[in-house]
Amino acid sequence: MSTVATPADPEADPRVKAVFDDIRATRKTDFVNNLWRALAFDPALLERTWAEVKALMATPSALDPLTKELVYIAVSIANGCGYCVHSHTAAARAKGMTDAQHAELLAIVGLAAKTNHLATGLQVAVDPQFDRSASR
Amino acid sequence: MSTVATPADPEADPRVKAVFDDIRATRKTDFVNNLWRALAFDPALLERTWAEVKALMATPSALDPLTKELVYIAVSIANGCGYCVHSHTAAARAKGMTDAQHAELLAIVGLAAKTNHLATGLQVAVDPQFDRSASR
Amino acid sequence: MSTVATPADPEADPRVKAVFDDIRATRKTDFVNNLWRALAFDPALLERTWAEVKALMATPSALDPLTKELVYIAVSIANGCGYCVHSHTAAARAKGMTDAQHAELLAIVGLAAKTNHLATGLQVAVDPQFDRSASR
Amino acid sequence: MSTVATPADPEADPRVKAVFDDIRATRKTDFVNNLWRALAFDPALLERTWAEVKALMATPSALDPLTKELVYIAVSIANGCGYCVHSHTAAARAKGMTDAQHAELLAIVGLAAKTNHLATGLQVAVDPQFDRSASR
Amino acid sequence: MSTVATPADPEADPRVKAVFDDIRATRKTDFVNNLWRALAFDPALLERTWAEVKALMATPSALDPLTKELVYIAVSIANGCGYCVHSHTAAARAKGMTDAQHAELLAIVGLAAKTNHLATGLQVAVDPQFDRSASR
Amino acid sequence: MSTVATPADPEADPRVKAVFDDIRATRKTDFVNNLWRALAFDPALLERTWAEVKALMATPSALDPLTKELVYIAVSIANGCGYCVHSHTAAARAKGMTDAQHAELLAIVGLAAKTNHLATGLQVAVDPQFDRSASR
Incomplete structure (x- = not known):
């Protein structure tokens, strides 16, 4: 379809x-x-x-090819794009992603999603220490 | 608040x-x-x-510490958690992320979001070549 | 199912x-x-x-029927509802959407998703010029 | 603003x-x-x-007032609406939500987000046992 | 797959x-x-x-088993995880969810999504009355 | 920040x-x-x-300038990007969006979000009539 x-x-x-x-x-x-x-x-x-x-x-660029695919998979999962999860998981494997790296990627994506929801549920204020806008 | x-x-x-x-x-x-x-x-x-x-x-694990933070930032952006974007960008910088790597991370996150939306808008069918469920 | x-x-x-x-x-x-x-x-x-x-x-209302369907498709894509993308794309075609308009809609949805992720990744502060709350 | x-x-x-x-x-x-x-x-x-x-x-309806607010908070967190998280958390407290219930709500929302991301990352096929479409 | x-x-x-x-x-x-x-x-x-x-x-915990499943379904819908919607709807039914409760859950999830989008579209400022950070 | x-x-x-x-x-x-x-x-x-x-x-393109901004706002709301909602609402006003059109846009975005969540909650199967993949 x-x-x-x-x-x-x-x-x-x-x-x-x-x-x-x-x-x-x-x-x-x-x-x-x-x-x-x-x-x-x-x-x-x-x-x-x-x-x-x-x-x-x-x-070739500032990030290595496999790291770029891992980031791509992570965004695709969070945005709920099943097609993209499939295609970039295949691409990551073609670039050498092991089962252990895949499992760890999924664990980190899952943990990030959990703490994203916790922080949003708590409505935590951003620590001034994180601000970079005045640092130059 | x-x-x-x-x-x-x-x-x-x-x-x-x-x-x-x-x-x-x-x-x-x-x-x-x-x-x-x-x-x-x-x-x-x-x-x-x-x-x-x-x-x-x-x-220490299968992925290096900076890669893990980049994935964490990517998920936090896609989930719209401002607090988490701030805290994990700061963590990535503490682990050595350069401005060039940060710009590239944002570019890839933006591109992934774009193709996620294109694939969802097109309702692309998953290619059978991507399936791993029967591969063992 | x-x-x-x-x-x-x-x-x-x-x-x-x-x-x-x-x-x-x-x-x-x-x-x-x-x-x-x-x-x-x-x-x-x-x-x-x-x-x-x-x-x-x-x-009949302040927006024309095709514009309303284009907005509906855009939201459905961003919310990842495959069913809704299908049904409202069909509705937009029934109301006259051409292939060129469809391609442009997808391009704008993809661009918006990209800049949404960039702005969230940068944690850009809202310009005071955009505020309308005191304008009446 | x-x-x-x-x-x-x-x-x-x-x-x-x-x-x-x-x-x-x-x-x-x-x-x-x-x-x-x-x-x-x-x-x-x-x-x-x-x-x-x-x-x-x-x-008054099929679900009790506090349960309805908990569901409302959960959706608001997942959709990233800070205003709504605030207003419905206040509403839930007005309807009797305790700190223990609030903590548990956040824990479940966080766990659901994690397994949502895991299932999307794994692209798990829906078990036929879950289908109700033919059950009447 | x-x-x-x-x-x-x-x-x-x-x-x-x-x-x-x-x-x-x-x-x-x-x-x-x-x-x-x-x-x-x-x-x-x-x-x-x-x-x-x-x-x-x-x-056993501060929230009853069915309420926990309703929250889980709500998050899974908002995160667009079809697998999770199926598995937790089945779990909720196993814990006694009636058709009337299911319909009401969906209605509240839909309403929350609507007002989430309205509040985000309006960029409503959080009322100071909702802040709990200084309340202890 | x-x-x-x-x-x-x-x-x-x-x-x-x-x-x-x-x-x-x-x-x-x-x-x-x-x-x-x-x-x-x-x-x-x-x-x-x-x-x-x-x-x-x-x-200049297949869609008129105001329609393009309305689509941009819609995606920005659904993706929860407050900055983008502000900047593109201002852009739409500069291109002639009236209060009545703004209210209608928000109403449609809210309705789409509601039916997106209903369709995802129901896990509705896509009607074969919507498929265009074989139509050329």
Whole structure:
């Protein structure tokens, strides 16, 4: 099921084909997952979304590739996006995530959710020590 | 402001004092932040919450200490807990997070939120390739 | 699947039948979607819910019908309600939403989610210029 | 701060005055809290919102008054509404909630949030035993 | 589907078997639902999660068993966890929840969500009367 | 308060000055609100974020400018971002939103939140009629 109609052969559109080819080349796999196939209903949205994902997730940067995937999974869980949890858990495994790291990630996400709810339930005031706005 | 009444001297209660002492010893600082002071309204809840935070966040494990804080921040942002964003950003800085890492963390959290919303808006079906339930 | 038991013939109950008839007459279709069938487990809840939806969504008002559906989809995405995303995307199409408008809606929802997470991650203070509370 | 301009004397409008009078009579207090004062910018929205709150929260029904407030607090925490957490915690105390019940409520909300995140992270399939849709 | 691989015979691991046996004994049923089967991929996480659920949900305390389940359902709905909504609705029914109570729970959860969104949209300031932080 | 340190004179950095100048020119105002000032801690993140906001929100497109702001407010409310609710409500007013449209927007957001929670609480199955995935 989906809220958009995807063409049977999305790569008949050269803009879609170019993005799919870049996904395959970047990830070194023939597999193009359903998010990209659904986004193909609007080639401009597909191009912009992939460009941003590639720039942040598939380019060497201040955080290592696995850490970036763990953060992505954490946000996807908290936002309740089942598709994203699946796709980024698979990506994290492809980047070396072990079962022990996966279990620890889930434990920390669960603990954070718990203390998020506790702090919101208590309506705790922010300690002035945490403020950085005047620190430069 | 807070939804609970905290005693003027929470450490008059020996159970509270024991937790606060352990927080100070574990973190090597005299500072006990407001979440723990608010939780002191129920010493048993304070003890259990600190025990879990200490076991997961202050004990060597499969993920390094900074990665764990980055995940904690990510969940806190997605759950909209301002207090938690402040306290765990401060903790991440204490564990060495640079401005470049902070900016990248925020960029990834923002991108994940965007693609979470896109995937939910598209109602993308999960690719069978992501399923691990039958893989053992 | 569902958490409630729906009767095989919900319209055997005259209160349910009256609501279903009004849904069909208001929408000019024989199709009554599953949300209303599930709500039929409690006729009073069904009546109140439909009355509110009809008053706000099917009555001429300060916002045009398509704009109202776009807002509804946006909230449903952000709240992670897959059913609601499906039903209100279909409603928006019935009211004339084009593929280009759908793609733009998703792009704006995704951008809003991104800047929502950035603002929460930065814990930005509200500019006094935005306050309207003293403006009358 | 607020996103709407509230009149200095909202009760100059007889529709607003009628709602405020009913709030005071129903709650047996002179205090009308800020949510109602803000909603006074649109008397029709104020009337409908109060009518619904009164019907569900201030009328004897299948659930007792304190249980209803506990549920209201729980949803407000999970949705991250600080104002609502404050107002409904105060309401629950007015209806007899003890410190022990408050601590337990927060513990359960925190545990539910944790297992919500675990189940979403694991993408657990729903057991067929939980389905009620065919049970009538 | 699931993001983890569960062993065909999870109870071959004695730590898993001990938890499953305790679940069956505590709940007086042979049925062990999928959340626990998925958590079996990491016996330590399984043990800690079950211990916390048992301590809070299956032990006499300040709130009665049904009220605790209603709160659990409410949080699970607001957090968008379909699995959890199913499992705790089934648990609430096992503890005596009637159709009338279920309908009222859903109505209150829906109303709370509505006023949560109204208060957030209005950015209502917290009334000083709600503050308890200085009350001891 | 903020989680980042903003320089006293952010426009001393020419990249920041270029973005701020473009914000002022695009919006025809001298006012640069706090989100952009906070993002100035990382000029690259500032540049990318503004470029995306400008392209989607300040460029003629398939949806009219006010509709786009209404959708932005709706997402911001559902995601619980107080700062964003304030800034985009101000933007919507600058684009002509009346009090009547504001009240109706809030009513629809509130209704959507309510039915989102009802549908999630009921775990309604998606009607096959809503599926568009096979429609091309």
